[in-house]
Amino acid sequence: MESLHRLLRFGACAGIAILAIGASLPSTMVGPGEWEVSKTVNGSDGEKVCLSDPALLTQWEHRSKQCERVILSSSPEHAEVHYTCNGGGFGTSRVDVLTPRSVKVDSQGISGGYPFAFVLHAHRIGPCQPR
Numbered sequence: 204m205e206s207l208h209r210l211l212r213f214g215a216c217a218g219i220a221i222l223a224i225g226a227s228l229p230s231t232m233v234g235p236g237e238w239e240v241s242k243t244v245n246g247s248d249g250e251k252v253c254l255s256d257p258a259l260l261t262q263w264e265h266r267s268k269q270c271e272r273v274i275l276s277s278s279p280e281h282a283e284v285h286y287t288c289n290g291g292g293f294g295t296s297r298v299d300v301l302t303p304r305s306v307k308v309d310s311q312g313i314s315g316g317y318p319f320a321f322v323l324h325a326h327r328i329g330p331c332q333p334r
Contacts, residue, residue, distance in 0.1 A: 229300045240325045253331035261296040262286045
């Protein structure tokens with residue numbers, strides 16, 4: 204396990220160099236607003252959330268934690284992001300832009316000392332609504 208953690212740290216450091224030269228989330232992805240996020244393709248269990256930064260979709264398992272994200276690779280339609288959170292937990296997510304308002308996020312990592320893996324389907328439904 205320690206070897207894996209060292210490898211992830213090395214990968215994160217290598218990713219910082221990529222981040223420094225301007226890599227970002229996919230440019231075809233729309234920005235902040237109200238998003239419906241689901242773990243099913245048809246959105247049957249969708250959760251509406253207001254996201255000031257859609258990059259939070261990449262760390263959905265740890266969305267309530269302070270995490271540092273490093274973009275490992277990026278193109279207009281795809282991005283791969285590694286993140287590490289204060290207090291433990293980390294993950295890697297691949298974002299695929301299906302349409303400018305719809306993305307698929309394939310995420311895996313460690314949360315609470317246990318592995319997780321899931322696919323999110325998210326689409327922006329408009330500006331954030333007052334609550």
